[in-house]
Amino acid sequence: MEKYKEAGLKLTPQRLAILKYLEGNKEHPSADDIYKAISKKFPTMSFATVYNTLETLRKRGQVMELNFDPFKKRFDPNPRPHHHVICVSCQKILDVQNEFSLDPPQIESEEFEIIGSHIEFYGVCSKCKGKRRN
Amino acid sequence: MEKYKEAGLKLTPQRLAILKYLEGNKEHPSADDIYKAISKKFPTMSFATVYNTLETLRKRGQVMELNFDPFKKRFDPNPRPHHHVICVSCQKILDVQNEFSLDPPQIESEEFEIIGSHIEFYGVCSKCKGKRRN
DNA sequence: CTGGCTGCAAATCTTTTGCATCCTG
DNA sequence: CAGGATGCAAAAGATTTGCAGCCAG
Numbered sequence: 001m002e003k004y005k006e007a008g009l010k011l012t013p014q015r016l017a018i019l020k021y022l023e024g025n026k027e028h029p030s031a032d033d034i035y036k037a038i039s040k041k042f043p044t045m046s047f048a049t050v051y052n053t054l055e056t057l058r059k060r061g062q063v064m065e066l067n068f069d070p071f072k073k074r075f076d077p078n079p080r081p082h083h084h085v086i087c088v089s090c091q092k093i094l095d096v097q098n099e100f101s102l103d104p105p106q107i108e109s110e111e112f113e114i115i116g117s118h119i120e121f122y123g124v125c126s127k128c129k130g131k132r133r134n
Numbered sequence: 135m136e137k138y139k140e141a142g143l144k145l146t147p148q149r150l151a152i153l154k155y156l157e158g159n160k161e162h163p164s165a166d167d168i169y170k171a172i173s174k175k176f177p178t179m180s181f182a183t184v185y186n187t188l189e190t191l192r193k194r195g196q197v198m199e200l201n202f203d204p205f206k207k208r209f210d211p212n213p214r215p216h217h218h219v220i221c222v223s224c225q226k227i228l229d230v231q232n233e234f235s236l237d238p239p240q241i242e243s244e245e246f247e248i249i250g251s252h253i254e255f256y257g258v259c260s261k262c263k264g265k266r267r268n
Numbered sequence: 269c270t271g272g273c274t275g276c277a278a279a280t281c282t283t284t285t286g287c288a289t290c291c292t293g
Numbered sequence: 294c295a296g297g298a299t300g301c302a303a304a305a306g307a308t309t310t311g312c313a314g315c316c317a318g
Binding site: 108 | 160199201202203204207217219221222228229230231232234236237239240241242244245246247248249250251252253254255256257258259260263
């Protein structure tokens with residue numbers, strides 16, 4: 001929790017609960033997931049606080065906002081940039097460990113200065129592969 | 135327009151307007167963009183029709199739904215899979231022409247069957263680079 | 269103490285839906 | 294003429310905002 005203090009953030013009980021929930025979480029929860037999980041133990045937690053906190057953390061680079069779920073934003077507490085695999089069947093999202101070196105992209109009639117990249121892999125996870133019963 | 139007929143779609147004036155708007159459009163418009171553009175010339179066009187048509191086209195693989203704009207879905211009339219560059223300053227999205235061969239992703243404790251992938255490059259377009267006045 | 273944070277409810281924005289009517293094939 | 298398509302308005306979700314009161318530093 002040290003790093004949050006260093007960043008000049010107030011450590012309220014609500015924030016601690018959110019931080020604890022995110023810590024090591026690999027499920028890429030949505031704001032709603034976070035709210036639901038925490039409000040069980042913390043009935044006064046409000047959506048506004050969840051969004052405020054996530055927005056604050058995002059600005060400080062401590063969570064990443066993931067946009068590939070068309071229904072809602074998801075949040076990733078893994079601060080270093082990385083890639084993802086998405087199960088097209090159950091929508092589960094997992095982190096990809098390796099790094100990729102990509103050729104510079106060819107763009108029609110534009111000179112882009114490339115800063116970074118993000119790869120989404122689409123696939124079927126082992127659980128869903130089993131269910132499909134080939 | 136031949137291909138739409140072949141697919142068994144009814145060619146209503148509204149659909150023709152949407153198809154014409156998308157034809158060759160590289161701007162990855164949102165449903166709202168499409169609605170706004172078309173309702174000027176076609177005042178009775180409704181959102182429902184825009185969404186219905188896009189959904190129909192998506193099912194037939196004639197448009198792609200893009201999710202990386204956190205505020206809304208965007209649509210891409212380019213039917214073959216391809217990658218994108220996004221200007222972090224003006225949010226403009228352009229197509230990337232080249233293909234990439236990616237190593238299989240390493241995933242913790244899971245065996246994914248990989249089906250496809252999509253790369254987003256982030257960068258600054260030439261227009262925005264100029265504005266920044268380095 | 270004081271500014272940042274919280275909680276509530278209302279507002280906003282995008283997308284979806286129900287249903288009566290319309291019109292293409 | 295039938296079934297798919299349209300248009301309207303209302304509903305549904307996700308996220309944001311205004312504001313009064315609260316509390317960590």
